[in-house]
Amino acid sequence: MPTAEELKRRIEQGLPGARAEVEDLTGGGDHFRAEIVSDRFKGLSRIDQHKLVYDVFGDEVGGPIHALSIRTSTPEGT
Amino acid sequence: MTNAEIHDFIQNAIDEHRVMLFMKGTPEQPQCGFSLRTSACLNALEVPYAAMDILPDPRIREELSAISDWPTIPQLFVDGKLVGGCDIVTEMYESGELAALLGAEQPEGTEAPSAPEPQSPPLGLENRLD
Numbered sequence: 143m144p145t146a147e148e149l150k151r152r153i154e155q156g157l158p159g160a161r162a163e164v165e166d167l168t169g170g171g172d173h174f175r176a177e178i179v180s181d182r183f184k185g186l187s188r189i190d191q192h193k194l195v196y197d198v199f200g201d202e203v204g205g206p207i208h209a210l211s212i213r214t215s216t217p218e219g220t
Numbered sequence: 221m222t223n224a225e226i227h228d229f230i231q232n233a234i235d236e237h238r239v240m241l242f243m244k245g246t247p248e249q250p251q252c253g254f255s256l257r258t259s260a261c262l263n264a265l266e267v268p269y270a271a272m273d274i275l276p277d278p279r280i281r282e283e284l285s286a287i288s289d290w291p292t293i294p295q296l297f298v299d300g301k302l303v304g305g306c307d308i309v310t311e312m313y314e315s316g317e318l319a320a321l322l323g324a325e326q327p328e329g330t331e332a333p334s335a336p337e338p339q340s341p342p343l344g345l346e347n348r349l350d
Contacts, residue, residue: 189308192307193289193290196291
């Protein structure tokens with residue numbers, strides 16, 4: 143079972159410079175909410191921002207990580 | 221039904237319906253909280269939309285994700301383009317962007333609905349995969 147701490151570490155490693163806050167919504171290690179702030183989201187659509195995050199986990203999202211709720215923003219906001 | 225046929229069926233559904241939602245369950249009986257929340261946003265805007273249940277055959281989800289390059293369900297398409305899943309649709313609902321995109325009127329209050337309201341039923345999309 144992945145932990146919130148592990149997801150946070152992997153997001154921050156996968157997207158260098160990003161800051162992530164990850165919460166395990168159920169305590170069961172399969173429903174997470176992540177808030178991620180990164181420069182790399184600048185100029186990207188929401189779809190593409192979320193895809194960058196999904197790409198960190200590949201097939202695990204929808205598999206072991208049943209649900210990963212994502213909110214992305216850039217350092218200046220939005 | 222072959223995978224290629226399922227792929228074409230999904231692509232046709234996306235092409236033929238301006239607002240197309242792929243979800244777990246149906247708008248009347250969503251089988252997942254995220255699908256419920258997403259269809260509830262559409263219901264609150266009172267826009268007609270087609271919905272397809274991805275649960276009857278695991279290949280529906282595989283082929284859908286291959287088309288959209290998006291790993292999770294639900295997935296909302298408007299004008300043939302992926303708009304997003306539950307998080308993005310909810311954010312866009314709350315900001316009024318979804319209403320603007322769909323040419324709908326934003327209901328009072330910006331909080332996204334958490335439960336579907338009894339409305340006229342959305343356009344059904346018959347599931348012909350069996």
